[in-house]
Amino acid sequence: MLTGNEVRASSRAQHALPSPIRKLTPLADRARDEGVHIYHLNIGQPDLLAPEALMAGIRDYRSGLLPYAPSAGLDDTVAAWQAYYEQIGLDLDRSELLVTLGGSEAVLFALMAIADPGDEVIVFEPTYANYFGFAVMSSVGIAPIALRSEDGYHLPAPEEIESRITPRTRAILFCTPGNPTGTVYTPSELEMLSDIAERHSLFLISDETYREIVFEGPRDTSMLKLARTAGRTIVVDSVSKRFGATGARIGCLASRHPGVMEGVLRFAQARLSAPTVEQRAVIPLLHDPRPYTDPLAEIYRSRRDVVYAHLRDIEGVQVRRPEGAFYIFAVLPIDDGERFASWLLTDFRLDGETLMISPGDGFYLTPGRGTQEVRFAYVLEEPALERAMTILREALRVYPGRTGA
Ligand SMILES: Cc1ncc(COP(=O)(O)O)c(C=O)c1O
Known part of the structure; x- marks a missing residue:
């Protein structure tokens, strides 16, 4: 019961989406x-088994002690990230790497290290929705720039990006391969971002969580390879998606900027440590990722082909073939994505089955955008994806809010 003297949650707490x-x-x-069977295409939770070497590392932990790890990461885990980057052609010093609690913490640390409360970062929408939460936590504003479905969610012209830069803009935060779009930026798009960052003295926060899951275009890229702006780049990385190990909670922040790394280390010291056992368990994978990531990328490519072929074939659906990650973002002939996704769960059944998808508007900060879009995460085996697409086709045929789009 509230009284006249009630305590109030912060506006930050109230504004978190x-x-x-x-x-x-x-x-x-x-x-x-x-008793309804639901095909879950709504969440980026890989269905593939984590690598045996990683699981063995967890099972084989025998010590009775479970200590903190050093705040920057266990020496061997930092060395393993260093070896991982070496394999993609990046020579990073250990002081340029810090082990985080997933890519999530790396995003938060990056924002806190480059911006003060009230500063802004540019984000392309639709975008990974948790960036909004991290921006609220760090009191950093987001200046969204809309991508277009007809461009396959590739970047707009540089002038459009530059027109959003203000004296408070500190960085461009982006993700390639992208969630929720699956779009992989071309080398010339990365060059363009690099040019803009240099011209306007901005940081680049490059979320490379899905680096290996690329079907078209160059693999093993990193924004840190663009030497000109390497000093102003912060890479966000993670074992979560490439090793199907979201629960390990191991990520990495990489930057050649000494001031950023000093600040990030202090943030890391305040939270003490990333998980000790999981840090040890990921070491062999980071030293030798390809036996796991090459087949993984092939599996997702084949699934992408299944989902894309179906979507392209459904009347009224607008979709471009995504180049990576494990998501497809599509415009559907519907009045509203959230209404449609809810209706699928409450009203629609095909032989006792339905599907769950993510409404598109949640990936936009700008109200009114994304209402006809939805995200599909193809984290099911192909027969299940085939079935899910059959259900979608039928659902779109009978949905009361169907539009002519
Ligand atoms: C683009 C992107 N960045 C970062 C993350 C965070 O992942 P984690 O904290 O598990 O590494 C995700 C998870 O879905 C993501 O899609």
Whole structure:
């Protein structure tokens, strides 16, 4: 019961947006309780088994002690990230690397290290929605720039990006291969970002969580390879997607900027340590990733082909073939993505089955954008994806809010 003297949660707490992906969970729970089978295309949780070497590393931890690791990461884990980058042609000093709690913490640390409260970063929308949450946590503003479905969510012209730069802009934050679009920026797009950053004295925060999951275009790229702007680049990295190990909570922040790395180390010291056992377990994978990541990329390519072929074939759906990650973002002939995704869970069944998808508007900060778009995460095996696409086709045929789009 509130009284006249009640304590109030901060405006930051009040303004944090709920995850667009988890919003529909209660509806899915209810459908499941009614015995409905749901194909989950809504969340970026890989269905593939984590590498055996990683799991063995967890099982084989025998010590009775479970100590903190050093704040920058276990020496051997930092060395393993260094070896990992060496394999993609990047020579990084250990002082330029810090082990984080997933890519998530690396994003938060990067924002806190390059911007003060009230500063801004440019983000291309649709974007990974948790960037909004990290911006709220760090009191950094987001200046969104819209990407277009008809361009395959590739970057707009440099003038459009530069027109959003203000005296408070500190960085451009982007993700390639992209979530939620699957778009992989071309070398010339990366060059363009590099030019803009140099011209306007900005940092580049490059989220490379999906680096290996590329179907067309160059693999093993990194923004840090662009020597001209390497000093102003911060790479966000993670084992989560490339090793199907989201629960390990191991990521990495890489930067050649000494001031950024000093600040980030102090942030890391305040949170003490990333998980000790998991840090040890990922070491062999970082030293030798390709036996796992090469087949993984092939599996996702084949699934992408299945989902894309179906979507392209459904009347009224606008979709471009994504080049990486494991997402497809599509414009559907519907009135509203959230209404449609909810209706799938509450009203629509095809032989006792339905599907769960993510409404597109949650990947935009700008109100009104993305209402006809949805994201599909192809984290199911191909027969299940085929079935899910059949369900989608039928659902779109009978959905009461269908539009002519
Ligand atoms: C683009 C992107 N960046 C970062 C993350 C964070 O992942 P994690 O904290 O598991 O490394 C995700 C997870 O979905 C993501 O899609």
